Structures are given as structure tokens and as C-alpha cells.
Amino acid sequence: MDPTALAIGVLGVWRVTHLLNAEDGPWRLFARGRRMVGDGFWGRLLDCFYCLSLWTSAPFALLLGGRWSERCLLWLALSAGAILLERVTSREGLVLSAPYFEEEKTDVMLRETPDRQSSRDARLPSA
Numbered sequence: 001m002d003p004t005a006l007a008i009g010v011l012g013v014w015r016v017t018h019l020l021n022a023e024d025g026p027w028r029l030f031a032r033g034r035r036m037v038g039d040g041f042w043g044r045l046l047d048c049f050y051c052l053s054l055w056t057s058a059p060f061a062l063l064l065g066g067r068w069s070e071r072c073l074l075w076l077a078l079s080a081g082a083i084l085l086e087r088v089t090s091r092e093g094l095v096l097s098a099p100y101f102e103e104e105k106t107d108v109m110l111r112e113t114p115d116r117q118s119s120r121d122a123r124l125p126s127a
Contacts, residue, residue, distance in 0.1 A: 001070065009060050009074070010081030017056045017082055021049045049086055053079040 024031040037043045045051055057078035064078075065071030 001064070001066075001074070005064055006074075006077070006081075009057075009064050009078050010085065013053060013057045013060050013078045014082035014085045017049060017053045018086065020046060020056070021052050050079075050083055053082045053086075057082065 019025065020030060034043070034046050037046060045055065054075075057075050060078050061071045061075035065074045
């Protein structure tokens with residue numbers, strides 16, 4: 001297979017899968033479609049980029065592949081390429097460091113030792 005066709009196929013699979021999985025689309029068409037299918041099989045399929053890329057890559061593999069053995073391998077290769085591209089471009093997997101704020105030091109005693117407590121009690125006037 002021609003490397004250019006493979007690259008175009010991977011980009012096409014990624015684009016269609018990303019459009020169906022993560023984008024709102026024109027007039028929020030895809031967002032409404034995802035909401036309409038709910039939480040059933042189709043809803044879970046549209047929520048999972050990895051699963052959806054397998055389904056999206058099947059027609060691409062049928063169009064780009066020659067023999068059936070090539071189409072089967074191309075089906076998985078196109079899906080894997082789209083997944084790798086998604087992982088490289090996605091911000092969800094980024095691990096950002098937590099912001100660090102240094103607290104202001106206060107000289108407040110939380111617990112008094114028995115020595116200090118008895119000396120403080122001795123200074124208090126008795127009623």
C-alpha cells in the first residue's frame with residue numbers, strides 16, 4: 001500500500017471519529033445526536049473514541065484495501081493510527097502539576113502543654 005494513502009486514511013479516520021465523538025458540529029448537530037442516542041449501545045459507542053475508531057475505520061479499509069487480507073490488516077492499522085493521533089493531540093491525558101501555594105505562617109498554639117496550662121491558670125484571678 002502507498003504510504004500517502006495510508007496517511008490520508010489515518011487522517012480521515014481520525015477526523016470522522018473525532019467529529020462523531022468530541023465535536024458539536026454545525027448547529028450543534030452532532031452534540032444533539034449524541035444526546036438523542038442516550039446511554040444505550042450507540043451512546044456508549046459514541047462516547048468511546050477507541051471503540052468508535054474501529055467502526056469508523058472499517059469503511060475506509062474497504063475502500064483503500066485491495067485483497068481481503070489487506071483490508072483486515074488495514075482496518076486495524078487505520079484504527080490504531082487514529083488512536084495514536086488522538087493521544088498525541090488530546091489534552092485529556094496531560095498531567096498538569098498542581099498549583100503550589102505556601103501558607104502564611106501563624107504563631108497560634110493549637111495545644112498547650114501541661115506546664116504552660118498550669119502556669120496560666122495560676123495567673124488567673126479566682127472568683
